[in-house]
Amino acid sequence: MIGLDDRGLTLGDGLFETLLALDGALQAAPEHLARMVQGCAVIGLPPPDPDQALSLMQAAITTAGLQSGRAAVRLTLTAGPGGRGLERPPTPVPRLFATAAPSPLAEGPARLAVSAVRRNAGSPASRLKTLSYLDNVLARRQARAAGADEALMLNGAGEVACASAANLFWLQDGRLHTPALDCGVLAGVTRAKVMAAAGRRGLAVVEAHAGLEALAAAEGLFLTNSLIGVRPVASLDGRPLAAADLVALLRGEVG
Amino acid sequence: MIGLDDRGLTLGDGLFETLLALDGALQAAPEHLARMVQGCAVIGLPPPDPDQALSLMQAAITTAGLQSGRAAVRLTLTAGPGGRGLERPPTPVPRLFATAAPSPLAEGPARLAVSAVRRNAGSPASRLKTLSYLDNVLARRQARAAGADEALMLNGAGEVACASAANLFWLQDGRLHTPALDCGVLAGVTRAKVMAAAGRRGLAVVEAHAGLEALAAAEGLFLTNSLIGVRPVASLDGRPLAAADLVALLRGEVG
Numbered sequence: 001m002i003g004l005d006d007r008g009l010t011l012g013d014g015l016f017e018t019l020l021a022l023d024g025a026l027q028a029a030p031e032h033l034a035r036m037v038q039g040c041a042v043i044g045l046p047p048p049d050p051d052q053a054l055s056l057m058q059a060a061i062t063t064a065g066l067q068s069g070r071a072a073v074r075l076t077l078t079a080g081p082g083g084r085g086l087e088r089p090p091t092p093v094p095r096l097f098a099t100a101a102p103s104p105l106a107e108g109p110a111r112l113a114v115s116a117v118r119r120n121a122g123s124p125a126s127r128l129k130t131l132s133y134l135d136n137v138l139a140r141r142q143a144r145a146a147g148a149d150e151a152l153m154l155n156g157a158g159e160v161a162c163a164s165a166a167n168l169f170w171l172q173d174g175r176l177h178t179p180a181l182d183c184g185v186l187a188g189v190t191r192a193k194v195m196a197a198a199g200r201r202g203l204a205v206v207e208a209h210a211g212l213e214a215l216a217a218a219e220g221l222f223l224t225n226s227l228i229g230v231r232p233v234a235s236l237d238g239r240p241l242a243a244a245d246l247v248a249l250l251r252g253e254v255g
Numbered sequence: 256m257i258g259l260d261d262r263g264l265t266l267g268d269g270l271f272e273t274l275l276a277l278d279g280a281l282q283a284a285p286e287h288l289a290r291m292v293q294g295c296a297v298i299g300l301p302p303p304d305p306d307q308a309l310s311l312m313q314a315a316i317t318t319a320g321l322q323s324g325r326a327a328v329r330l331t332l333t334a335g336p337g338g339r340g341l342e343r344p345p346t347p348v349p350r351l352f353a354t355a356a357p358s359p360l361a362e363g364p365a366r367l368a369v370s371a372v373r374r375n376a377g378s379p380a381s382r383l384k385t386l387s388y389l390d391n392v393l394a395r396r397q398a399r400a401a402g403a404d405e406a407l408m409l410n411g412a413g414e415v416a417c418a419s420a421a422n423l424f425w426l427q428d429g430r431l432h433t434p435a436l437d438c439g440v441l442a443g444v445t446r447a448k449v450m451a452a453a454g455r456r457g458l459a460v461v462e463a464h465a466g467l468e469a470l471a472a473a474e475g476l477f478l479t480n481s482l483i484g485v486r487p488v489a490s491l492d493g494r495p496l497a498a499a500d501l502v503a504l505l506r507g508e509v510g
Contacts, residue, residue, distance in 0.1 A: 002259060156411035
């Protein structure tokens with residue numbers, strides 16, 4: 001339980017991370033913790049203690065009885081208790097907690113629908129996993145209402161950014177493309193893994209500023225996040241997309 | 256206290272209203288409740304029961320011992336408990352609660368600083384008071400670090416939008432200007448009162464799409480919200496702004 005004056009609840013003032021645990025073992029924990037620490041620096045909060053964070057996440061796995069199989073572990077840091085108004089107390093005392101839930105692997109390739117909700121590239125929050133995630137909730141809701149699995153989000157300038165809960169990649173002209181971070185995109189842990197794997201294979205990676213029309217000419221569109229790994233995209237707004245062998249190959253390499 | 260699985264806490268999935276209470280009497284309660292009901296329709300949540308909301312707010316005033324003087328009463332509606340991930344349960348059960356705190360009137364005119372954090376006109380959330388308020392927190396933080404009282408926020412297209420917790424007005428060429436709602440602006444209760452008061456005085460009101468340069472030629476810049484009423488602006492990024500008698504007049508009329 002958390003107090004009604006917690007700024008995470010009242011103002012979305014905080015950050016989170018979602019990690020995959022396989023048979024109780026947290027995957028890429030140092031990368032996730034480093035990202036939360038960096039995010040705290042951006043929004044001006046004291047960083048979490050990594051050992052405490054790891055203990056909380058392991059305890060959450062045990063409490064949920066998820067020591068075997070796939071679990072999604074969420075680490076949440078709020079700005080802590082606060083008085084009325086937007087301004088934090090002079091010395092914020094963040095709250096850190098973790099929860100765990102089963103995380104079955106999504107079945108089959110995803111159907112995407114372009115969302116009317118835009119990413120706000122003009123805020124640092126668009127490059128962080130913050131507790132102010134309503135835009136993502138609304139984008140996903142639109143996608144589901146349109147019969148799709150996930151939303152494709154553009155930024156205010158109409159550039160392709162990401163899905164509501166995943167980074168986006170595509171192949172074009174023999175190169176791998178993914179939206180640049182300043183399009184308003186989270187620096188995903190799996191995004192970085194895919195870029196490294198592509199580099200090892202000698203495949204050029206372009207961090208792109210691209211409009212929707214770029215995707216019409218693309219093949220091998222896929223989504224990445226820590227829970228789904230690499231998930232191919234089958235269609236965009238109902239139009240089937242070309243598949244690419246390389247996606248299965250990257251999928252085998254990064255999970 | 257609220258559960259760790261509440262979507263208001265985990266995803267900023269919910270809405271709030273801030274009302275002024277004078278000697279225990281809630282001001283403009285029907286307008287605030289109507290706005291929350293409309294916001295629920297936009298984000299797809301069941302609306303609050305107005306009688307319950309009023310009871311909760313009155314109880315919060317009493318609990319806080321604020322039956323006399325000025326109080327800020329906050330009504331919060333969260334999307335309620337939810338499992339993992341962005342998608343709500345099939346039948347969300349929102350949580351509604353209220354808190355109250357003393358609300359002394361801000362002293363003197365405000366100093367504004369232009370914030371680097373932009374409003375996201377490309378999301379319906381930019382026109383609502385949502386629990387995903389981190390952009391506003393960050394904008395205010397920047398303004399305070401710059402020695403100002405409040406942030407002036409532009410949208411992604413560079414149009415003047417609002418302050419971090421107030422609507423914005425200015426006088427130019429004998430007309431009252433305020434950013435249009437589609438700039439990414441809350442439909443403020445006091446904003447509406449000021450527009451009505453201007454209309455009663457035969458003063459034309461322009462809902463504007465204007466860049467920062469428009470403010471250089473303006474006089475009588477002022478902020479509005481339910482707690483501050485009408486608050487003149489003294490300076491923008493350190494440059495003094497021209498005052499206007501009309502601001503004091505509107506202030507007297509709408510509070």
